[in-house]
Amino acid sequence: MPDANPSLSLAADLASLESATEFARSGAVAAGLPEECWCHLDLVVEEIFVNVVRYAYRSGTAGVVELTYCVPKPGLLSVEIADQGAEYNPLTLREPNLPGSLKERSVGGLGVFLVRQLTESLDYRRDGEWNRLRFGISAASAASAGR
Amino acid sequence: MTVQARLNDAENCVTIESTQNGANVVLKVIGRMDAGNAQAFEDACKAWVSQGSRNLIIDMSELAYVSSMGLRAFVVIGKLLQEKGGTLRLSALTGLVKQVFEITRLSNAFPIHDSVDAALADV
Numbered sequence: 001m002p003d004a005n006p007s008l009s010l011a012a013d014l015a016s017l018e019s020a021t022e023f024a025r026s027g028a029v030a031a032g033l034p035e036e037c038w039c040h041l042d043l044v045v046e047e048i049f050v051n052v053v054r055y056a057y058r059s060g061t062a063g064v065v066e067l068t069y070c071v072p073k074p075g076l077l078s079v080e081i082a083d084q085g086a087e088y089n090p091l092t093l094r095e096p097n098l099p100g101s102l103k104e105r106s107v108g109g110l111g112v113f114l115v116r117q118l119t120e121s122l123d124y125r126r127d128g129e130w131n132r133l134r135f136g137i138s139a140a141s142a143a144s145a146g147r
Numbered sequence: 148m149t150v151q152a153r154l155n156d157a158e159n160c161v162t163i164e165s166t167q168n169g170a171n172v173v174l175k176v177i178g179r180m181d182a183g184n185a186q187a188f189e190d191a192c193k194a195w196v197s198q199g200s201r202n203l204i205i206d207m208s209e210l211a212y213v214s215s216m217g218l219r220a221f222v223v224i225g226k227l228l229q230e231k232g233g234t235l236r237l238s239a240l241t242g243l244v245k246q247v248f249e250i251t252r253l254s255n256a257f258p259i260h261d262s263v264d265a266a267l268a269d270v
Binding site for chain 2: 014017039040042043046047050098099100101102103105106107108110111113114117118145
């Protein structure tokens with residue numbers, strides 16, 4: 001029987017963010033991602049994690065965030081970030097307008113956009129009481145984003 | 148007159164060094180700007196604006212990381228200065244930070260310069 005994928009359960013609190021990015025980085029090492037794209041991975045994890053902390057558990061109850069990673073093939077890291085908050089599929093968000101004029105720019109709203117740009121794949125599913133957002137990231141997806 | 152101030156938030160991996168030179172203020176942001184410390188950067192900029200500064204230049208040569216919360220702070224300060232007839236100028240973007248500004252097209256929304264000296268010459 002194969003070993004279970006590495007996973008980590010954290011409190012849905014900003015204070016846990018560093019633990020979340022450190023865990024994902026251990027996945028980056030396992031996948032053989034070059035160090036140049038570790039900060040891209042940090043960014044994707046932060047954006048998803050912060051969204052969960054801010055919006056998933058609005059009732060004020062203490063929530064959890066579960067991270068799991070696997071390496072589908074060398075050079076590709078797949079990370080799932082799951083929470084038990086209200087059902088929310090960030091993939092339904094419309095692409096933001098990105099006008100070049102500062103006056104016309106909205107404040108905020110770039111997190112999910114960045115996640116989409118920096119990842120090779122991004123999938124959401126509702127699994128019972130869980131929101132499960134899974135992304136794949138590779139050196140190529142990190143380097144080519146926006147180019 | 149040159150005034151220097153240094154905000155060192157070691158726990159959150161960011162240092163903000165402010166240098167006032169005449170009417171211009173250069174803020175050097177060192178480290179990582181994330182959800183945990185973007186507000187500290189915003190507050191540091193707002194403090195200068197509230198003292199009457201209208202031209203802020205951000206030295207980003209040693210900023211290695213910025214997330215959407217950091218981008219939000221740049222937009223907030225840029226809009227604030229614009230309302231007051233001032234300008235937020237960015238300089239020396241590198242690596243991930245440069246890429247993130249390009250992806251989000253914020254590189255078109257701010258005057259961006261290769262160096263602090265070039266930004267100062269533009270004021």
